[in-house]
Amino acid sequence: MMNLSEKIISTTDFLKEKTNGFTPEIGVILGTGLGGLLKDIKVAYEIAYSDIPGFVEATVEFHSGKLVFGTLSGKKVVCMSGRFHYYEGYSMEQVTFPVRVMDSLGIDRLIISNAAGGMNPDYAVSDLMIIDDHISLFLPENPLVGECIKGDRFPDMSAPYDAEMIQLAHEIAAENSFDRVQQGVYVSVSGPALESKAEYRLLRLVGADAVGMSTVPEALVAIQIGLKVFAISVITDMGIPETLTKANIEDILKAAYAAEPQMTTIIKGILERIG
Template sequence: MLTQFKESVDYIKSRTNVQPTIGIILGTGLGGLVKEIEIIDEIEYKDIPNFPVSTVESHKGKLIFGNLGGKQVVAMQGRFHYYEGYNMKQVTFPVRVMKLLGIQRLFVSNASGGVNPDFEVGEIMIQDDHINMFPEHPLLGKNFDELGPRFPDMSEPYDRKMIEMAKGIAAENNIKVSVGTYLGLTGPTLETPAEYKYVRVIGADAVGMSTVPEVIVARHMSIPCFAISIITDLGVPGKIKEVSLQDVIDVANRQEPKMTLIMRELITRI
């Protein structure tokens, strides 16, 4: 795997001179942050050796290199999911590559279902913790000692300083945000009412199909992480409705400018 990481990195470095310090992973319907980036180079996933290719219709499948908030960044316009048939090492492969490209912080966005009864559709939730319910762990197998320890600490999966800064940015701009715990499941089905109830009972505020694997791998490599969710549907008794992918995208698109503002300002200030 280390050889594969390095092959990917060598190819990317042959295509761009950008040296990113910030890595960004954009979720479903949340690709608008790319519009804020002063784009220097774009590389399609299919051209990068060993890279998976996103199969989700709303994910474009490109690495974007450029400037944002006075920082050089690399953004994944489209991510990989376990439900696409990839194993967890493939799902998290880009995070390893971004680390070897030089990123020092990782920013992640996602669309998720809210199970906190105080949430509304369109709620913006800053993640301060997560629950890993995926059946495969991304650190299973041989440990890459060059990248991180065998038993990484996860007492602070999401960086407390960045969370406080993001809350301050939201308050300055009159943006309502919540802070909560995200639970990761495989999908691709959305949850049944009983499953939503279970997710809430074990301590989550929101549930989705991504983010957790990427953050685990980033923290394995000591990369501070910031993650933000847009609640696109509710798994709360009495508020559960049939939801399509387009419904998720529509809600995400409506709230995306607020999320983009928070992330752009946070990247600028760190």
């Protein structure tokens, strides 16, 4: 049975063979309802997760489940169309394995998107929130537990998200008159149940502006192994206890689709201006 390092090498070798040695500069993880960026990628290769050794399958119906290699805004990218979640029954090692593989393929930056519930009363549905900090304490399993195969055993989290890319995102938003772009703290929970009113109160009290079921595990691994990380949420529903209504997946997806063009513009703009 292969250990983690051996799995990374095996999967990397497989992908290099399948893509004729394609070496991406930037990795992208697309969240729920946010797959529209794919149409802007000049695709060179697409590989289903089910065909990639070491990858599990995305079981959520609105995650397509493929790894896309190509060019976006003049940069060579590898893009996860659909991600893995702890609530699907996967370990954190499985959830974050693609990040380690993308690093092994050659990326030095990771851009992560997600759909999230807003808890800051100043936010509204379909706002974008640039993540400048996170709370990982509610994760059921920390992906950094176990053997440290790359990076600092005790990675610093004083500034987890890249200041340059955050600044670029705000500049691009201003240039395009996007007036509903927030900046805040994202808290990751296991899911799949949505939060109760009491849980929303608790998470807001500890300093979170938005809550979701992804992103932080991938970010923790990326930061430990030395990648620069940018993360952005689309606020798809509001978790304000006093006005909380029953969540509806159709409305959540509708909110994500409404904000997606602005998110895509920001991500493409960042890629154009970095490096």
